[in-house]
Amino acid sequence: MSVNAKHLATFVLGAAAGASMYKYLQTEEGEKMLEDLKSKAGNLRDEAEGAVDKVPDYFEQLKTKGTDTLKETFPDAEQMLRDLMDKFTGKKSEPTVE
Template identity: 70%
Template sequence: MSINAKHLATFILGAAAGVAAHKYLQTEEGEKLLEDLKTKANNLKAEAEGAIDKAPEYFEELKTKGAETLKGNFPDAEGFFKDLFEKFKGTKGSASSGTDVTTPTPDPIS
């Protein structure tokens, strides 16, 4: 890999920006900024930890209320989902169509 003038200029500009940021953070205004950032980060961390603690309760409530709302607005939904599950599970009656449809088994590759 060759280092050309573009790469060198990018490195020098990045280093200069780092030095300028360091100088700024050493001032009184920069220290205030750091303290504010630390306070906001700690508040965000506490809020996130609280949300993690409340998540199981929230999802249990969501499940309960969702089931109640579904049953209230669509009374036959439970039966529909049971029938649908049975169809996917393969326990539906075989006398419904009268024809036995089987899927062909592919030949193994030798």
């Protein structure tokens, strides 16, 4: 693979951008920007950890509400699914009592 002028120009521009960013971050304004970024990243991490803690409760609630809604909308759905499974497995399951 040969290095042509386009690759060399891209490398030089990238190095210049990196050098100028380094110089900017050494200023008081750059340090303030870094502190703001660190603070925002910490807040985002805390928010994500909080969301992870809530996931099991959310899915349990979703499962419960989904089951209740399904039973209200299609009251015979559970027995129909059991009959269908019995047909495929060749076993006879107990009828449900509500």
